[in-house]
Amino acid sequence: MSKEDRKAASTAEAVSAHYSRQNIEQIILSELSKSGKDINNLTVDDLAPMDELHTRGREATASLAALVGLHKDRRVLDVGSGIGGPSRYIASKYGCKVVGLDLVSEHCTAAKALAKRVKLDDRVQYRQGDATNMPFDDKSFDVVWTQHSSMNIQDKEKLYLEMYRVLVTGGRLVIYDIFAGADEKTPAIYPVPWAKDNSISFLIRQQDARHLLKKIGFSEILWQDMTAASIEWIKQMIKKVQQSGSSTGGGLVIRNAIVGPEWPMLIKNLAQNLEENRLAVAQGILQRR
Structure with a gap:
């Protein structure tokens, strides 16, 4: 193994360790039970407060999916699928066959179990991989669909090339991601949800990502900055939790159970980064030429 390969493997191990949690399914079921849900008759919507951990949650997934033109004959790959929220929503709403790919084995295990609980295991499957x-x-x-997953991937060109490779000609790439702010002189404040420090955080600016994607061979159909909407969503989520004092207030309490007690601080830091233009959120739809 080359020095470069060893470094990549070490980074992958660190990223996996950052996200790894034991008994994710049981944590989720326990929190849902506490909130009054019948865990033996769960729906995709019941899971939404904790299985869509990106900014704007289900709202982001639903609005972006509506722009893509999904239907039951589409073969969809969710890159960085986590515990499966977006993939289950897409399969349930549009009837698509969806494959989720995630680096963290515990995520894949939980995603499979939750898919079975909501009776979608015939339409979604999950694989651990790079x-x-x-x-x-x-x-x-x-x-190819990806939401808040590239932040931990250093080699963006290799990532985008792989996305291009597995897409059919004319296929769509759907991106909803966190990027570095436009001014590289204002670095992000850590910790944030995807990293305790910059050792496993690899952010590029929106304009650099767009340039790279076009260079690889994608045509841009849509690109929208979603930073302001993400800031407002975080503020509203925190406000609802403060008012209700329960997990129903935007999912923050349940997320705290999954991620850990540091979650409120992580989301507060994320909001500050976005407000100070240290980070940005954007979504795009591109087509393989």
């Missing part, structure tokens, strides 16, 4: 070396054949998918 997004820069995907275990899929060329032109395997009609849509």
Whole structure:
């Protein structure tokens, strides 16, 4: 193994360790039970407060999915699928067959179990793997979908090349991600949800990502800065929790149970980063030429 490969493997181990949690399914079921849900008859919507951990949660997933033109014959790959929230929503709403790929084995285990609980295990499957070396054949998918997943991936070109490779000609790439702020002289404040420090955080600016994607061979259909909407969503989520004092107030309490007691501080730091233009949130739809 080369020095570069060893470094990449070490980084992957650190990223996996950052996200790894034991008994994720049981934590979720316990919190849902406390909030009054029947854990033996769960729906995709019941899971939404804790299985869509990106900014704007289900709102972000639903609004972006509506722009893509999904239907039951689409083969969708969710890169960085986490515990499966977006993939289950897409499969449930549009009838698509969805494959989720995630680096963290515990995420894949929990995602599979939750899919079975909401009776979607015939339409979604999950695989543990590296997004820069995907275990899929060329032109395997009609849509590649990714939400808040590239922040921990250093080699963005390799990531985008793999996304290009597994897409059919004319296929769509859907991105909803966190980027560095426009001014590189104002670095992010840590810790944040995806990293305790910058050792596993690899952020690029929106304009650099767009340039790289076009260079690889994607045509841009849509690109929208969602920073202001993300800031407002975080503020509203925190406000609802403060008012209700329960997990129903935007999902913050349940997220705290999954991520850990530091979650309120992490989300506060994220909001500050966004407000001070240290970070940005954007979404895009691109097409493989």
